[in-house]
Amino acid sequence: MRISSADDPQFNALLRIYSQALPPSECKSEDALRRMIAQPEYIFLAAVDDSTVVGFSICTTLLDSDAALLEYIAIDAARRGSGLGADLFRATASQPQLHGRPLLIEVDAEVTHGADPELLTRRKAFYCRLGCRQIEGLTYRMPPVSSARPPLMDLFVYGDKLPGSITKPRLRAWLTSCYTQVYGMSESDPRINTMLNHMPETIRLI
Template identity: 30%
Template sequence: MDEIKSIRFEPILTSTHPATAPALAIYEAAFPLSEQIPRPKVEERIDQGIYRLWVGQRGEKVVFMAILYPLQDSDLVLLGYIATHPEARNQGIGSQFFNQVLETMREGDRYLLLEVEVPDEAEPMTQRRCEFYRRLGAKFLEDVRYILPPLSGGEPTEMCLAIAPAYKTQTLGGDRVRQLLCQLFQEVYERPLNDPLLQICLQDIPETVNLV
């Protein structure tokens, strides 16, 4: 418990900060290549203020990283990536960070938007991630298919979208969800509106989307 309390979270504003390189090493080790934005692009967006890189340090060692992306003209902030160094996993660090960020979100009347892999019985980690976010109060967009485009080669990834803390309404209009998906593809992933994956996602969105 003392080790958990000793974690210090702070935002990193430049790619040249000493904590940036070890944080991005954790990121590259934690996510498959198809889900990674290349490091030079991440560094560029940190320097431009587009990405908010957060790190957790124990003493001088970086043991945790997260990348947040405030969506333009929106009350949603995309939690793009969150990862812990293998030696520091299962110590509650992710939960501690998540609760700290959620408190900041509440104060600013903003909400985290989460991209979570669709649970797969053959992949217990995907189930644990969903359970982790649900325990912390996340609500998932029901019956919304979301396909993460391949970012560095490879295959697209089926994902779920969730919002935390619990949103101010229990439903979202279908038009808003369609607009959100278009914004994610265009603004975050630099894909055109006629992207075939986006069109697949848009075609079956219900007129009212429940948050469950």
């Protein structure tokens, strides 16, 4: 079900899972989430079982590109491994607002320092099973959203009839939209060039 307002009772249940399931380095503040849900480009979905919120996703259309970003997805710890995550991902990707848009997914890189490598491998395999494809050679640098530094990430793409490759200018548009719209950074943020300088003009989706 879609949560349309921070006044919706399900929003507080979403916040509980959000704070428990996600690392602090990747969590925005509650005030930021309240501002996000009020913006029409954002979609907040809740997975509900017997009137109880057991998972959620947050995604947004990127207004200055042809893509969308899956910003967060999480399932309550007691319900993981039941297929709910895959169902929630598919429900998110099938939202009419996202029709025809490649869906970008930020995934912790398997080299993340201090993280459980088995967990990181399982997370990457989860997206691969769903048909997501990784942008080859890109080390994604997520801007900080808290006092903790976020890990290095891989960027995956999901969508119907994805091409085998994308152009470097198209990837630049995706990254710039993420930086400016989602994280409030400048379009000339030097990290964008850092990510792209070594990339070829045609980039494979693998």
